[in-house]
Amino acid sequence: MNVDHFDFDLPQERIALRPAAPRDSARLLVLDGGSTHDRIVSDLPSELRAGDLLVFNDTRVIPAQLEGTRGAARIGATLHKREGPRRWRAFIRNAKRLRDGDPIDFGNGVTATASDRAQDGSFALDFAGEEPVELLLERAGRMPLPPYIAAKRPTDERDADDYQTMFARETGAVAAPTAALHFTPGLMTALKAAGIGHATLTLHVGAGTFLPVKASDTDDHQMHAEWGRIDQATADRLNAVRAGGGRVIAVGTTSLRLIESAAGTDGLVRPFEGDTSIFITPGYRFRGIDGLLTNFHLPRSTLFMLVSALMGLERMQAAYAHAIENGYRFYSYGDASLLLP
Structure with missing residues (x-):
């Protein structure tokens, strides 16, 4: 499909720079069948049914953004996928100053070799030493806020x-599964009391989730792979x-993408462990989920594109126009939508 079909105008003031406080006070736009109504996230127990199951991604975000030097050149690195015990694939800022074999000093005793x-311009970074890489990142890295937030304020x-x-x-994630940011212990207690269960899976979200679609047709876009796991019990x-x-x-597109990667044509979800680069666009037949x-x-x-595949492009265009007109907050720290086709 032509990527232009998925374009819309979003005023900059609709981009949330901080989350709602408390988290479950964020607004919730509910699309249930043909109806559309405005709620807040804490209303979720009354919007679902006893016997429903919410599926969360239990990945944990690492301090994946690093600033360093290669000689006199300043180098920025955003880790996006683990390739080995001490090796991470990274998008590089100022990559023209970097060659294979170059060492990068990230300060605080943290170094890596590129x-x-x-082809996408990324490098593999091999971290020196014997300390776990997670400890090195705690010393030298910072939280990888999405670019549309980081461009407006510094990480704090x-x-x-x-x-x-x-x-x-x-x-292992370098981006949060942000739909789950809205949940609190109190909301989970209310959901349980309403007979709504929950389960978890793991998909380590990569920085590729923020990459723009540069192709003019969806058939020509290549998704970055992300590692995920669903165990037998789940x-x-x-x-x-x-x-x-x-x-x-599914709570979040990451949970949805992993469930769909593990689901067969018979609608049954099977254990899964490995990379997925599933790309869901209109025309896709959903197998393992009933809502998002x-x-x-x-x-x-x-x-x-994914939500348009679930609900229909025209429906989502109208829903987003409603959200913009009615002051909903967009993106990672923004409000939520409950999509029930």
């Missing part, structure tokens, strides 16, 4: 908490919920 430049201490979900457990639970008449509601809770996405993005 190699294996890829609040972001270390704000940009981490209450489910964060498995270290797959069995998802299948049991649907077999019992409940709905599987997600934030509001960028124009021309793969994520707006």
Whole structure:
């Protein structure tokens, strides 16, 4: 499809620079069948049904942005995918000053050697020493806020908490699964009381999630791979919920993409561990999910294409126009939508 179909005008003041406080006070636009109504996230127990299951991504964001030097040249690195115990693939700022074999000094005793430049301009970085790379990043890295926030304000201490979900457990993401940022212990208690369950899976979100679609046709866009895992017990639970008449509601596009990667044409979810580069556009037949809770996405993005595949392009264009007109806050720290086709 022509990528222009997924474009829309978004006023800059609609981009949220901080999350709602408390988190579950964010607004919630509900698209349920043919109806559209305005709620807040804490209303979620009344918008779902007893027997439904919310599926969260338990990945934990690492301090994946690094600033360093190669000789006199300043080099910026954003890690986006682990390739080995001490090796990460990274997007590089000022990459023209970097060659295979060059060392980069990131300060605080953290150094890495660049190699294996890829067609997309990224390098592999091999971190020196014997300390776990996670400890090195805690010393030298900072939280990788999305570019549309980082361009407007610097990262600060609040972001270390704000940009981490209450489910964060498995270290390895370089971007938060932001739909889950809206959840609080109190909301989880209310959902449980309403008979709504939850499960977790792991997809380590990569920085490629923020890359613009440069192709003019969706068929020509290449997704970056991300590593994910669904264990046997979780797959069995998802299948049991649907077999019992409940709905599987993915919390975030990352959860949805991993479930769909693990689901067969028979609609059954199977254990999964490995890379996925699934790209969902209109015409896709969903296999493993029945709904999605997600934030509001960028124009021309793969994520707006995904929600348009779930609900229909015209429906999502109208919903986003409603959200813009009614002051909803967009992107990672913004408000949410509940999409029930």
